[in-house]
Amino acid sequence: MDFGPYLMLAIMEGALTAAVLALTASGLALVFGVMRVVNVAHGEFFMLGAVLAWWVSQLAGGSPVWGFLLALCVVPLLVGVLAAAVDMTILKRINYDPERTIVATIGILYILQQVTLMTYGPEARPVAPPFNTRVALPWFEMSNGALQLYWPWGLSITSYKLFVIGAACVVLLGLWALMTQTKLGLLMRATEQDREMAHAFGIPVQRVYAIAFGLGAGMAALAAVLIVPIQQAHYLMGGDPLLLSFIVVIIGGLGSLPGAILAALLIGLSDGIISVFFSPTLAKIFATLLVAFVLVFRPNGLWGTRNS
Amino acid sequence: MLKLETVSAGYGAAQVLRGVSFEAHPGQILCLVGRNGAGKSTTMKAIMGLLPLMEGRVLCDGAVLSDLPPHKVPALGVGYVPQGRRLFGALTVAENLAVGCLTFGKGNAALDEVLEVFPRLKERLAQRANTLSGGEQQMLAMGRAMCLRPKVLLLDEPTEGLQPSMVAAIRSAADHMRQQGAAVVLVEQRLDAITALADQVVMLENGHLRGTLTRSQLMTEDRGLLEAHLGV
Ligand SMILES: Nc1ncnc2c1ncn2[C@@H]1O[C@H](COP(=O)(O)OP(=O)(O)OP(=O)(O)O)[C@@H](O)[C@H]1O
Ligand SMILES: [Mg+2]
Numbered sequence: 067m068d069f070g071p072y073l074m075l076a077i078m079e080g081a082l083t084a085a086v087l088a089l090t091a092s093g094l095a096l097v098f099g100v101m102r103v104v105n106v107a108h109g110e111f112f113m114l115g116a117v118l119a120w121w122v123s124q125l126a127g128g129s130p131v132w133g134f135l136l137a138l139c140v141v142p143l144l145v146g147v148l149a150a151a152v153d154m155t156i157l158k159r160i161n162y163d164p165e166r167t168i169v170a171t172i173g174i175l176y177i178l179q180q181v182t183l184m185t186y187g188p189e190a191r192p193v194a195p196p197f198n199t200r201v202a203l204p205w206f207e208m209s210n211g212a213l214q215l216y217w218p219w220g221l222s223i224t225s226y227k228l229f230v231i232g233a234a235c236v237v238l239l240g241l242w243a244l245m246t247q248t249k250l251g252l253l254m255r256a257t258e259q260d261r262e263m264a265h266a267f268g269i270p271v272q273r274v275y276a277i278a279f280g281l282g283a284g285m286a287a288l289a290a291v292l293i294v295p296i297q298q299a300h301y302l303m304g305g306d307p308l309l310l311s312f313i314v315v316i317i318g319g320l321g322s323l324p325g326a327i328l329a330a331l332l333i334g335l336s337d338g339i340i341s342v343f344f345s346p347t348l349a350k351i352f353a354t355l356l357v358a359f360v361l362v363f364r365p366n367g368l369w370g371t372r373n374s
Numbered sequence: 375m376l377k378l379e380t381v382s383a384g385y386g387a388a389q390v391l392r393g394v395s396f397e398a399h400p401g402q403i404l405c406l407v408g409r410n411g412a413g414k415s416t417t418m419k420a421i422m423g424l425l426p427l428m429e430g431r432v433l434c435d436g437a438v439l440s441d442l443p444p445h446k447v448p449a450l451g452v453g454y455v456p457q458g459r460r461l462f463g464a465l466t467v468a469e470n471l472a473v474g475c476l477t478f479g480k481g482n483a484a485l486d487e488v489l490e491v492f493p494r495l496k497e498r499l500a501q502r503a504n505t506l507s508g509g510e511q512q513m514l515a516m517g518r519a520m521c522l523r524p525k526v527l528l529l530d531e532p533t534e535g536l537q538p539s540m541v542a543a544i545r546s547a548a549d550h551m552r553q554q555g556a557a558v559v560l561v562e563q564r565l566d567a568i569t570a571l572a573d574q575v576v577m578l579e580n581g582h583l584r585g586t587l588t589r590s591q592l593m594t595e596d597r598g599l600l601e602a603h604l605g606v
Contacts, residue, residue, distance in 0.1 A: 247474075252465075256473045259462040266422050266456070268448040268477040317472070 071205045071218040072342070077224045078203070080338020082296075083184055085234030087290045090307045091314035092323055093242060093285030099321030100258045100278040106171040107152075108286055109308025110178035111145050115287025116299035117182055118144060120191050130194035134295070138192075141291050142284040149283030150276040157279070158272065175304075182301040189260035195226040195295035230292045237288060238327060245323065258321070286311075313357050319367025328369060332356075358361055375400045375435060375557040376421070376452075376526045382429035383420040389428060390416045398526065398557040398574075403548065403564045405568045406561045407603050408578035413559045415457050417578070418528050421559075422454050423447045434526060453524030455535055457531050457561070459515040463504035467495055470503050470514055474521030488517040491547050506579045509540035516547050527551050529560045533567070545571065569593070577603040 091214070094108045118141045123133030152174060160166040202222045204215045245251040257264040257274045264271050286307065290299075312334055318325030333353050340349035360368060376398040384390040390413045398404040419425045421432050423444035432440040434450045442450075453474075462470050475485055489496040492513040498506065503514055512532055519527060529548060533541040541601050545567065554559050562568055568575060575587040577600070584603060592600065 083454055252469060252472060253476075255465060255469075256462045259464055262424055263456070263460045264473075265424060265444040265456045266448065267473050267522075268445050269473070270445050337550065 068205075071203075071221040073339070074203060075221055075223075076339045076342035078227070078337065078338070080335035081231050082227050082334075083337050084331045084334020085344040086293045087307075087310055087314060087334050088238060089149055089234050089292070089325045090286045090288035091311040091318075091326045091330050092238065093289075094311040095284035095315050095318065095321055095323050095326035096241075096285070097282035098315065099252050101157075101162060101275050102164065102321075103157065103167045103259060103279070104164070105172070105279070105282065106168060106308070107174040108171075108282070108311060109304030109306075110175050111149055111283035111304075112286040112290045112307045113182065113299075113301060113304035114145050114148070114178060115141050115290030116193075116294040116297070116303060117186050117301070118287070119291040119294045120193050120299040122185075123193050123249075126300070131167050134193070134196040134291075137291050138288075142288040144325075145287035146280035146284030146287045150280035153276045153279040154272075158275070161272065163276070165204060175334060178303055180302070186299075186301060188301065190298040190300040192298045193294045195224075197225055197229075198295075199225045201225050202227060226295060230296075233292060237285075241285070241323070250277065256286065310353070313353050316357050317360050317368050319369060322367060322369070325369050332368075376559065378417075378421070378430065379433070380418070380430035381427060382563075383416060383421055383425045383427050385416075385425070389421050391420060393421045393430065394578070394583050394588060395430075396576045398559050400525070400557045401552055401555050402573035403552050403558040403560055403571050404574045404576060405572040406559060406576050406578065407563070407600065410580040412603075413581040414578060415530055416581075417482065417531050418454065418456070418559070418561070421528060422452065422531065428447045430537075438528040449523055451522065451525035453519030453522040453527045455515045455519045455527070455529045455532055457534070459511050459513055461503040461514055461518070464502060464562060466500055467506070467514055468499040470518050471495075471521055474518035477522055477553045484521050484523045491520070491550060492507065492517050492543070509536050509543075512536060512540065512544055513547075516544060520547070520551065524551070524556055524562070527558045529558065531563065533562075533564075541567075548549055565601065565604060568600070568604075575600060579603060 090112055092198035094105060097103055097105045119137040122140055123130065126136050155168055156174070157167055160170060200222045201224065202217045205218050205221060206213050206215055245255065253269050253274050257269055257271055261271055310333065314329040315326050317332065318329035319323040336347040336352055338350055378395050380393040380395050381392050382389060382393055394417060395405070406417060408414050416425065420427060423440065426502060427440050434452060437450055438451060439447055443534065449501055461472060471485055478484070492512055495513055495517055497508065503511065506514060516532060532544050535545065541591065548558055548560060560571065569592065572592060573589050575592055577584040577586070585599070587600065
């Protein structure tokens with residue numbers, strides 16, 4: 067394959083990584099932004115999303131389309147409600163104290179992981195994608211001075227991967243609309259700015275926190291439902307998304323949603339491109355170096371101007 | 375209207391207020407005075423339910439305000455303009471006012487009135503609050519509380535560090551709220567403002583109540599007492 071089509075292939079793989087990462091990381095950024103809580107259990111809500119997606123698609127039986135659609139609607143909701151309950155029973159009780167929430171969410175991480183191991187087991191299980199046709203992608207070449215499209219051999223992507231990229235864009239747009247255009251978004255952003263003043267103007271901060279925590283976990287679960295037909299569900303799968311989300315949230319500026327999404331694009335695309343042309347290990351080295359660089363030289367994030 | 379009964383409060387174990395009682399009446403301005411650290415801002419926070427009371431209670435219109443969770447307090451018609459403004463900095467002017475309007479639904483009439491009192495805000499609705507000038511920020515803090523159509527309005531040093539024209543705008547807004555029948559509690563350090571505005575003066579010292587003056591007392595014998603309690 068020529069360089070151009072090869073690059074295109076790498077970009078498509080990178081876009082898939084970026085899409086899933088943007089969903090997961092924006093959940094983490096939301097929770098950190100609104101509540102100032104570092105949710106170490108975020109990856110486990112992702113894992114739970116994948117495992118529940120497998121479970122729901124088994125229950126539904128029949129055609130994978132219905133199982134998948136059902137999982138897509140129900141699983142993020144289930145995980146969100148569970149997370150909101152965790153917030154109200156555990157985090158509320160320790161009054162969102164920064165250090166204690168870290169320890170508490172580490173505890174939640176192990177509880178979720180071990181309960182999954184005890185019930186779901188140690189196997190990695192696949193979920194059938196609802197559709198999975200190959201879509202050939204065109205590339206262009208110059209012939210006789212005119213631009214011509216052609217379909218190079220090997221340049222293709224599955225329709226399901228395209229769907230994941232598209233779905234992630236739609237969900238992120240929806241999240242943006244929720245935060246900027248709705249009353250709930252206003253409540254969350256006001257609480258983020260000043261918890262005490264939020265109280266003083268009648269905002270039920272406790273409820274806003276539970277919703278934000280549930281929404282953040284639901285985003286991770288949604289990302290997992292989307293990726294599980296490509297990746298398989300396993301009780302230890304939460305580690306990577308957690309680490310990558312932290313990387314993305316630090317690069318994007320702590321708690322900034324647009325920053326997290328931009329950073330997910332940067333990390334996802336560079337991961338795709340470096341993995342295809344060099345090696346996946348080099349891609350991880352790049353991401354880690356970038357975080358170190360940001361922490362040293364731009365502690366507010368690459369795009370951060372935030373002063374707190 | 376607003377009544378404190380032997381209120382004691384503080385931060386954690388550190389007690390600041392020690393048995394403070396006073397009553398603010400509708401259509402009047404009560405000036406709360408005292409030196410720096412006397413506990414004026416702490417009194418405001420205690421009224422808003424932002425600090426747990428160690429003793430005593432706060433009543434508003436007969437309802438026991440201090441039994442409510444803090445976010446239920448504004449629903450009784452208590453508006454708060456804190457010291458240092460405490461705006462929602464990353465939100466726009468319009469969004470800050472919208473937060474003020476939350477408690478009483480859409481509240482468009484209240485919002486229109488605020489924009490009439492502070493026309494400067496109207497020109498800057500889409501601007502982020504933390505990019506406003508100091509005076510505009512104070513107007514916004516005031517407007518945000520006025521959106522509640524408060525029956526009780528708590529103003530904590532609203533003219534601190536402002537130029538004279540801004541000070542006048544803020545004071546006339548306070549006066550406007552008094553004429554609307556609100557009970558205004560104003561923390562103020564400047565003697566000229568106190569003598570111009572106060573219907574009643576409450577003096578604090580080290581968290582203790584050191585007496586109250588009515589308007590007529592203020593104009594005559596007890597000037598010296600008042601001056602001793604100002605942080606100047
Ligand atoms: N968040 C806090 N934690 C602990 N102590 C506090 C806190 N805020 C205020 N204090 C203490 O409470 C006392 C009263 O403070 P307060 O802010 O009520 O004073 P003030 O009368 O408003 O003074 P100023 O005129 O300077 O605004 C002070 O001794 C202060 O150190
Ligand atoms: Mg003060």
